[in-house]
Amino acid sequence: MLNVNDINVYYGSIHAIKGVSFEVNDGEIVTLIGANGAGKSTILNTISGLLHSKTGSIEFLGERINGVQPHRIVGKGLAQVPEGRRIFLQMTVEENLEMGAYTRPNSEVDPGIADVYERFPRLKERRRQIAGTLSGGEQQMLAMGRALMSKPKLLMLDEPSMGLAPLLVEQIFDIIKELHRSGTTVLLVEQNAQMALSIADRGYVLETGKIVATGTGQELLSNDAVKRAYLGG
């Protein structure tokens, strides 16, 4: 479904992503794990078209998408829930969801919102509230709901567990599994390697801009190097 082939991304003179290649197949949950600053978000933002690779290619559903403007990529069925959620804090919950459906025909907006409310009843209670007044967990749900509004075939999630209490993290991961069951392919970026690998079909370990290990979720969980570096021994 998604084919990333030898991408190199620079921030000015800093070489942030060094020849990274990986793929996500239809129906999988794939995770990219790695420490802070390893380049996980940079990779997602490059796929979304916000950053550009100097080399290589990114193909989505057989179509080259590097060089395509970010707002067109969303329309092709590739949505991202960005790091730090980045919901529109001054807009209401419902307006945030409407923005998520920006690329969809108007007739899909209301049914889409109804679907999101069914999945996240909490958001329905707060539909008229300004998003900035939501709790961290609710904001994460809104960010995910907003991304779902674009009816993505591939959903990329950047650190959905960040800053959330353990109970909420469980809840968010349950939602990710549920989304996956209902047919959405997921590319998950996480610092919480334990959680991410336990639900992933496959994973890639990223270190200072390079992929250093890959395997199924279970393989990586039992990999000694991965254990030492990311799973606390």
Add this chain to the structure above:
Amino acid sequence: MDITVILDYLIRGLSLGSVYAIIALGYTMVYGIAKMLNFAHGDVIMVGGYICFFSMSGLSSHFEEGSVAAMVVPAVAGTLAAMVVCTVLGVTIERLAYKPLRQASSLAVLITAIGVSYFLQNAALLLWSANPKVFTPVVGRGSLQVGPLSISYVTLLTIAVCIVIMIALTTFTSRGKMGKAMRAVSEDKGAAQLMGINVNATISLTFAIGSALAGIAGVLFMSAYPTLTPTTGSMPGIKAFTAAVFGGIGSIPGALLGGLLLGIIEIFAGAYISTQLQNAIVFAVLIVVLVVRPAGLLGKTIREKV
């Protein structure tokens, strides 16, 4: 103090303030979206004034003097022409001068905006010379008598236009899909792109709306202060910028409040304190407000949740 006189000043202040508010909207919307101060905005007003002036004087000879058509057609056509030309001008300025600087430092953008401002003034000087043109108000010079008060048609028109624009813009940004997208872009460009919003098109649209409003403001301002020269736009431009900051830059209701207050303060300061100190007082009030409320009257300081 006579209440009629005070009311008269108040209405004049509201009218002047309405013009400032309409101009301030252009500053505040562009700032909200592109995070830049478009100092050429005032000069777009001047261009609007000239376009309306030439359209009206060109057309009026084709109509019988004193007829209804002679009163209505040139004024309406002149205003529309000013709006269209200003819109095209605003969008062109953004494309040619500001868009290439999207990633540049804000200082570079600011200097460019000042450069565009001088460019427009000098282009106007070249095209239309420094000789002042005397603008004919778009509505007759008459006035409406309300009891002891006499309110000129220009004043009434200005206030009415300001109210209509405010209602239209508020509806657009709170209900329309494009309007909401504008708010999304002004809050977070990256996230807006991830929603599939075309940020460049949204910025162009903002410049288009702001500049069309500048066209209207030019016509209204020139109807009240009819001496038209290539530097006519700079003073109302800088006052409206002050109004936008006063009200809280980036906020549409703030532009309205700031504009109206500024107009009222200016008229009262001129009437009761000193016409020479009028502008100094206006700017002094701005300084006081910014010391007490740095974000302006309706400006928001938002704390992010992590």
